[in-house]
Amino acid sequence: MCDRVVVLGNPVLDYTLEIERLPVEAGQHQEVHELLVGPGGAANTLIAGARLGLAMQVLGVVGDDATGSQLLDWLRAEGVDVGLVAVERGRHTTTVFVLSAPATGQSFLGFHSACAATPPLRPLAKTGAPAYRLRSAKRYRRRRANASG
Numbered sequence: 462m463c464d465r466v467v468v469l470g471n472p473v474l475d476y477t478l479e480i481e482r483l484p485v486e487a488g489q490h491q492e493v494h495e496l497l498v499g500p501g502g503a504a505n506t507l508i509a510g511a512r513l514g515l516a517m518q519v520l521g522v523v524g525d526d527a528t529g530s531q532l533l534d535w536l537r538a539e540g541v542d543v544g545l546v547a548v549e550r551g552r553h554t555t556t557v558f559v560l561s562a563p564a565t566g567q568s569f570l571g572f573h574s575a576c577a578a579t580p581p582l583r584p585l586a587k588t589g590a591p592a593y594r595l596r597s598a599k600r601y602r603r604r605r606a607n608a609s610g
Contacts (some may be wrong), residue, residue: 464516465516465518467518467545468503468506468521468545469521470506470519470520471502471503471521471555472503472504472519472521472523472554473500473501473504473555473556474500474528474554474556475497475500475558476496476556476560477495477498477559477561478493478559479561480492480493480494481560482562482564482565483567483568484561498599500555502536503519504519504532507536507539508535508536508539511539511540511541516542517542518541518543518544519536519546520545521547522546523555524574525551525552526552528553529548529554532554538545547571549574554574555571555572557569557570557572
């Protein structure tokens, strides 16, 4: 049995709107039958594992907004270790709007921050230790642009 399960991925906030049908068409009005707000993305896997009694840890990124704070609080309350989550100053946490129609499926609309794409990992030390630090996605893109041009 493993000691810990580490999930690499960003916890996100899902707003799920249950509607009558998809696709949604311009000019046509539909009622939202139910609105659910809660953790999504990697947070689903983390919470499920914790509820099964596994020691869960997340390696990901959230913004320094109220959404990121609430997601981390939800994960902590479920017993998930959030010590490796990078909180990016000045960024918003990824939010996903899920349009869900029982008979026709779901559509996902993501509102991503620049930090939401999982940035490259690099070793913390050249000793081969299995510890990693997330590199800023913005800094990574800037370095790649400078290297290619």
